[in-house]
Amino acid sequence: MNNSVAIVTGASQGIGRSTAIRLAKDFRVIVLVARNGDALGDVSEAVRTAGAEPLNIALDLSLLDSPDTVIKTTVERYGRIDAVLNIAGAVPQIDLFEMTDQQWNAGMELKLHGARRLTIQAWGELKKTQGSVVFMSGSAALDPKPAFAAVATTNAAIIAMAKAFAEQGIKDGVQVNSVVPGAVMTGRRRSFLEKWALAHNMSVEEATKQFPEEVGISRYGQPEEIAELMAFMVSPAAKWMTGTSVRMDGGEIKGI
Template sequence: MINGKVALITGASQGIGAATARELSKHGASVVLLSRNKENCENIANEIRASGSEALAIKCDVSIFTEVNSAIQEVVEVFGGLDILINNAGVIEPIASIRDSDPASWTDSVSINLFGAYYMVKAALPFFGNAGVIINIGSGAANKPQEGWSAYCASKAGLSMLTRSIALEIPSKKIRVYGYAPGTVDTQMQDKIRASGVNPISQIKKEDHWKPETTCKLIAWLCTEEAIDLSGEELSINDKFLRQRAKI
């Protein structure tokens, strides 16, 4: 059941995050849209409110723990707790060879893609109570390196291990955690990848990518008790048997 739950989605100003906020709200969740771009989040929150659901937009840089902690406190003050955490915030930059990469940009990537998820989990766990769902949005790049993506691949590999660490330390089925690779999705990130012309992913046609509105349906399904036996697993939308089970 998602109805009546409080769900926080990071990186919710666009793409998968925005689509996930809309999808969870359709199932009756109160959604918190978190991003550095509050204006976009507020616009989506207004849209969700207009449809009759509760929504809150919060400006937050997930790479800064004090901002993350303040955001979680605000969620608890407004809604009384938290039930679902979707760690979706992520960046693809720098798209560059290791030789040509900028160290500051490389560090920023890891800070957002990996540290950001850790910070969110660290701050949110005390407010889950006896039940909760954590979904870390990963990538096939965690297991298969791509030219020019050293920061992205390394940070997503780290995120995969973070998911497994959470599952090990919190083995209760009442607090579930999943790693989810949403496939290549038609978002602004893919626009940047396509423009770079680097590695085979940049050559995939726009029409051959998953739509955010499709891949987020599996995220919503993972939030239900139907997926309880998969807690601790690394999952992918490219698994046709998983899609069949989730009826996507």
């Protein structure tokens, strides 16, 4: 992929950051997209060290014109797009009966609609390169609970949306898949554990140890593990994989 260009959203932290750095081994350019421009500086240096040219674009993909800006900036600079990895977005973990419409919609606007708009804007370029798209979902989609209703609904919608894009991609030569990670130890996971500890009247250390047992896994996943999966999914070796939702959750989801 000597001349290839990958766009990674949510690149400032967590899985997005690890994925951007991992892809630097395989792509010539990594376009780093996130709301936190300051945090992108560190990621940019890591991408450069790993062997790729970084391009930082700091903006909010929940805004209607942001996806168009990302695509135009990338194409004007490099003339092509080979992969889009939609990782940005965090949906509030608020109880179903307490969440307001504004909170529900805000979570969907970035993770679901932002990814949808970006993919549509990139589609013409991806057709030219016979490129790849990966959407980030999550295990709550397959195991909805009242406290994770908005998370589960958004993640389930992403899986369905990815499948719809994949059907069009079969005609247009664009590969589309989704990833369904489980409990990965990121900054957001640590924030969740702090709230979980408070709700269960225990220390954060106790909660961190007990949560894997609660959901039936041996340990937390690491962002680098999900990054390796995503790198494979946009590699030549996985080119016949399309319309697929791949779980990587340490066995958290017990159903088939």
